[in-house]
Amino acid sequence: MKILSASWIITCNEDSTIIKDGAIVFDEKIIDVGTKEYIENKYTGIEIEFLGENSVLMPGLINSHVHLEFSSNATTLKYGNFMQWLNSVIASREELVEKATSKLISKKLSKMLKSGTTTIGAISSYSLDIEPCVKSPINTVFFTEVIGSKADMIDNLFADFKARLNTAKKNASKSFIPAIAIHSPYSVHPFLIRETLNLARKDKLAVSSHFLESPEEFEWLHRDEGSFLEFFKNFLGQEKSVTKPMEFLNQFKDIDNLSFTHCVEASDNDLKKIKELNAFINHCVTSNRLLNNTKLDIDRLIDLKVPFTIGTDGLSSNNSLSMFDELRNCLMVHVDKNPISFSKNLLEAATKNAAKALSLQKGELEKNKDADIIVITLPDTIKDEEDLCMNVILHTKFVNKVFIGGQNA
Amino acid sequence: MKILSASWIITCNEDSTIIKDGAIVFDEKIIDVGTKEYIENKYTGIEIEFLGENSVLMPGLINSHVHLEFSSNATTLKYGNFMQWLNSVIASREELVEKATSKLISKKLSKMLKSGTTTIGAISSYSLDIEPCVKSPINTVFFTEVIGSKADMIDNLFADFKARLNTAKKNASKSFIPAIAIHSPYSVHPFLIRETLNLARKDKLAVSSHFLESPEEFEWLHRDEGSFLEFFKNFLGQEKSVTKPMEFLNQFKDIDNLSFTHCVEASDNDLKKIKELNAFINHCVTSNRLLNNTKLDIDRLIDLKVPFTIGTDGLSSNNSLSMFDELRNCLMVHVDKNPISFSKNLLEAATKNAAKALSLQKGELEKNKDADIIVITLPDTIKDEEDLCMNVILHTKFVNKVFIGGQNA
Structure with a gap:
């Protein structure tokens, strides 16, 4: 004692x-x-x-949303526009992920610890960050991520996802907690979503998904139009989005610990649905800012009583993984909020809210x-x-x- | 070479x-x-x-507006509201200024140098920062500031101001350049302004003034109303502002190197007048943010072709005197500007524009x-x-x- x-x-x-x-x-x-x-x-x-x-x-502090596998990025990826950023991620992904060695990720985790982060929600696209997360004293809720919108690829992708999830489960401990991430409404086929969410329900795993991060995503999901159309045509031969935002949200019923990341283009109805699902919004203000996405309307969240948490996102769209840097950026970007009272909200978002979102007795x-x-x-x-x-x-x-x-x- | x-x-x-x-x-x-x-x-x-x-x-980098005499503040002053901040400055001024020793100011200057600042526009209210500025390798444009709105105090205040300006002049060198600051339209009597500006014209000194920093200042100057009314009644027995914004600006004709700090409540006509005066706006984004003042409308400045510079303001309303911290905050607060193109504008504001505003062959x-x-x-x-x-x-x-x-x- x-x-x-x-x-x-x-x-x-x-x-x-x-x-x-x-x-x-x-x-x-x-x-x-x-x-x-x-x-x-x-x-x-x-x-x-x-x-x-x-x-x-x-x-x-609890960093609710971070992509450690992109920790090697500093100046490589293109900011200022979501589509340009996405294209640059695709172009440089292999190079960046290769450079994000366990050693590099461990170094980043150690700096996060020194800047006051004791728990992270790590979104893992390739499961290459398992080892440093398992080794770190930082608690990790480890979100094995599923992605894939093409129907004929689903079986393979689901098999790969399950294998990765099992690896995470084998490493489960008090400080390493397996969870599931759905990449986004535009990039995951409804069948894959259904199957992965069933796994989450069965094992009571926390679930997180990106949702309505950019105007381009909004246009594509609602109207099958905009820059995503060209992107999907070129890369996947798709001309229609696999889901609508509300259809997507409706798939998440009965998930106990649920969060959606970004949501800056979410409608009032989307937000009400998110509230009904008892879900949290992971707010990544620096990432939104650097990709020139819309600023999250915090007052709308407060009005609709949708709780939010704070995430740095990855170094793929941030210059820092420090939660205090992120909180300072929150104070700056949300220029219409009184800095004194908003600071109190922010510290609670970065502790208590995140613990609830991740089902942890922390915060x-x-x-x-x-x-x-x-x-x-x-x-x-x-x-x-x-x-x-x-x-x-x-x-x-x-x-x-x-x-x-x-x-x- | x-x-x-x-x-x-x-x-x-x-x-x-x-x-x-x-x-x-x-x-x-x-x-x-x-x-x-x-x-x-x-x-x-x-x-x-x-x-x-x-x-x-x-x-x-050129930090166009900094109050070094308030360098001892960290957690003392009240943020979140201009009047509360002003009252806290008055309440703690003596304590803070006393703690801002030459040694402390030298330490801050040395850190500013390490973070890339090679020139500052130092607003000096008490001339207590002369020594560290003279000693520092950083170039200082040293703005001896005049303040005082009560008619019966003017002679004494002007005499004191002239004495301080003369001390600055005696220290003049290639890297220490005397200049004149008018505190603000609400706090300096038009007679004092006229006399000090005549000194500036005679010696071709750069001039700077705070201008329309807060909604409270706007209400007071335009309508003799709002929280400033109570403040002026209590402290100085004044019930009317000493000038109107346009009257104030009109006093600055034929000043060669002129800048106005903040200007967040300036009207289009004010900005056009500022442009006509060939003046620059010193933008102190963190200070504006922390005092919960209005965000400067950069697009309006661009439309009206009013050039701006970047200042950290003092540690009285900032957590850092680093220009790179300030530039990052600019990127965050001006969330509607594309980060790629705006960054270019920002670096030019912090170099070339500031050099012009201060009449220096730099930047x-x-x-x-x-x-x-x-x-x-x-x-x-x-x-x-x-x-x-x-x-x-x-x-x-x-x-x-x-x-x-x-x-x-």
Whole structure:
């Protein structure tokens, strides 16, 4: 059992409790959280380690959506337009994936850990990132991804997917949790979706899918038109999209832990359906920005009570896998949100919401949750409690300490 | 004479020339710029230092608007609302300015240099930042600032201002250039403005002023209403603003080098007047964002052909004085601009435009300009020349080398 005390505790719990001069008691799980005074009186005779002036304790950050297999990209892929980006991914995929060795991915994971990330939702297209994820102290929800829209390829693709999913399952542990990703409505045949979702239902696996990321995807899915038409004709001889957005969403009934990534072109009805499915939206603001996609309408999500999480996406469309960089970008892009109150929302999106989306007992400093905790030191004292979350986001590049499952990581 | 060659040269000149495999010849001034082949053939027998794979040469960045005297702020001031921020500045000003010692400011300047800034426009409210600016290798255009809206205080304030301006003039050198700042339309009496601008005209000094930063300022200047009314009543017993925006702008005729900072609430007519005055707008995107002010409408500036520069503002409303951080924030906030083409505009705003605004022979890698040059190494090769500027902005935290006036700085 360990007790830490800090100037501030941001619990990210249901009541958004912030504790001044707080302390936390934990082993593998969190045992107790309260003011330092309360903890001192309750746990007499146990040493309390004070983390120093202007220290902050909060739940480890959860990066809900990242493509580690594209970690070797820095300047190769084309930004500024979704189709150009997609074409550049196809052109450079082999080269990039080959360069994203286990060693490189491990290095990136280690930097993510130092920047306060304790859990990731890793979308794995080729299962080449299993080894570094299994080895890392970071918890991984490992989304084996299925892709393929051509009917005559389905059997082979499904067999390959199942083999990869089984490999993931064989590696399952407390910190490596198999899950399923459907690539997108435009790229996966409804039959493949049905079969993979049945596997998810059977084994209670979390599921995630990209959804309505670009105007091009919207046009193709709704009207079989636009730049996707040319793309599908050229690459796959397809002239019609395999599904409509609502048909696609309707396939996801009875999936317990569900999230959709991007959704920037989703209609109100799509969002209502996402809400009805108890799903979360993984918001990847930097990726959307760099590909010049539409800005997610956060106010609409709030109105419709659709919860969101924060993901960096891959280095295929970001210059950083640091969640604090991503949170700062969220603050910048969503320029219409008050930075003080929005910062609180953002920290909760990056902890509690993501834990729920991924079905994890994490993301809150609350009794019985996993002891995934980060320690931050702010550059100066906080005068007003309401400014705490914003200052944590503005000033944190690397964290001082990380505990995962109560262990120093 | 020194010759450097790099994978890329971003000249930021009038033609926005980018040179692949380029070289630059310079002593204190730039002597020649061209392809490596051209330079090799022209300057035979002189050693060319190759800066390595994926190296980039570009003009040093010019931070057009920074308040160094507030460098001690990190978490003290209140963000999210202009009036709350202003009140917090007044409440904590003394404490913050006292903590912003010469040593602290020198440390910040040194970090700015490492992040590629070779020239600053320093707005000095108290002249407490003279010493570190004079000592720094960074070129400083030192804006001695005048403030005071109460008629009965004007004589004293003007005397104090002149004394401070004279101190700045005594320190004048090639790298320390005295200039004049008018605090704002709401805070400086028209008489004080007239007198200080006459000094500027006489000595051909550059002039800068804050202008229409917040909705509160707009309401006060146009209608003598809003939160400024209460503020001015309480602090100064004033119930009417001392000027209207257009009256204010009209005072600046025949100032050779003129800039207005923020201008986010400026009307089309204000902007046309700014254009007519040959003035520049200093854009401080992070500051505007953190105080929850309006986003500058860049497209309107482009339509009306009003040129803009980039400033970090002070640490009083920013978490960083790095121009690359600021440029990244510009890319994020101006989410409607294509990141590829806008990045090119941004680098030019941060170099060539700022040099013009400050009347400096800098900001372009072009014959006869000052040899203020930064060297960057990108993490990977650039496939498409048009992606160069965006990748420089996305990936540069610190530069490899800095030359100021041809000297390694």
